[in-house]
Amino acid sequence: MLRVAINGYGRIGRSVLRALYENGYRDHIQVVAINELSDIETMSYLTRYDTTHGRFPRSVVTRGNILVIGDDDILCFSCVRSDELDWTSLDLDMVLECSGSFSGRDGAQAYLDAGVPRILLSQPAAADVDATIVHGFNQHDIEKTHTIVSAASCTTNCLIPVLDVIKNFAGVLHGTTQTIHSAMNDQPIIDAYHTKDLRLTRAALSSIIPVDTGLAKGITRLMPELDGKMGCNAIRVPTLNVSVIDVVLRTEVDVTVEQINAQLRQAANAKYAELMGFTEEEHASVDFNHDPRSVIIDATQTQVVDGRMVKLLCWFDNEWGYANRMLDVAKHWAKLID
Ligand SMILES: NC(=O)c1ccc[n+]([C@@H]2O[C@H](COP(=O)([O-])OP(=O)(O)OC[C@H]3O[C@@H](n4cnc5c(N)ncnc54)[C@H](OP(=O)(O)O)[C@@H]3O)[C@@H](O)[C@H]2O)c1
Structure with missing residues (x-):
């Protein structure tokens, strides 16, 4: 049983x-502690009730600083700095770092220095982490000696399987992506100050807002052969959850819509079964809320222009899909731990 702590108890x-608890990971992984800046009663409340994902499927109560989920006791802490907490006493195998506050090796190293043996980051992180993993594509790159691993981003998890299929079938010369991403907690409801990005000062519910994305870097890290070949943009839109990537790829050989869709359908049934979906129905984003897959291909939107320009629409639940992938990576990593 892998003993983990969650640092940062927000959306992810x-x-x-x-x-x-919902998807069977509890048979392999136990959460023994959570560190979050909020108080335990609010943490308990937001565990029980979730506007996006609905009510929690188990009983959730508190006992002092313990969050009790069913029969499981989870110790809760509220420390801003990783070295304020006595992680060693928790006898942990891994911290799932979900606060977004630590992106580089240095921040992660502070955990290791404080007694955490391994850390899995919920973001692309700096290039000098031990490995960046898109589950289903390169989880076998994790090594026994690794201590700091990134589960990449939700967009990288969505796109890499798709690129893998198209590259193997028709080659990819270059391409562009536009991520249309639901709102996040780094946006205000009405205009407010933001330290890093002027556009993120603007009311989330009132605008379509262009934001920075590290997707091109994420692709390069997983597929170095596409370095400098992909241009990626992102915009946030006023929805609660579920996002989509509009992908345009220039292939090396002529293809048809039927061939591209056949390849993606095949991948969804075989190589990327359970991680990739394929649909020919008419959908809106809300249909993919709480969908655990990394990507769902909307085959009704596939286009091929002039033989070699392929356009695809790829849905993903940016919260739920990614959370499931983090647990997949943790579960895979656990197999390497004595
Ligand atoms: N949401 C998504 O769709 C998504 C998908 C994939 C990856 N990610 C990544 O996951 C990370 C978290 O995103 P999120 O959407 O879950 O953000 P979020 O909802 O804001 O959650 C982050 C939580 O961590 C807490 N926190 C901040 N600093 C902390 C610290 N030093 N120690 C302990 N807790 C701390 C925050 O508390 P306060 O609010 O009090 O600061 C907040 O409750 C980000 O790196 C993000 O890029 C997000």
């Missing part, structure tokens, strides 16, 4: 805990 941290 709570989704990870919930996916653990």
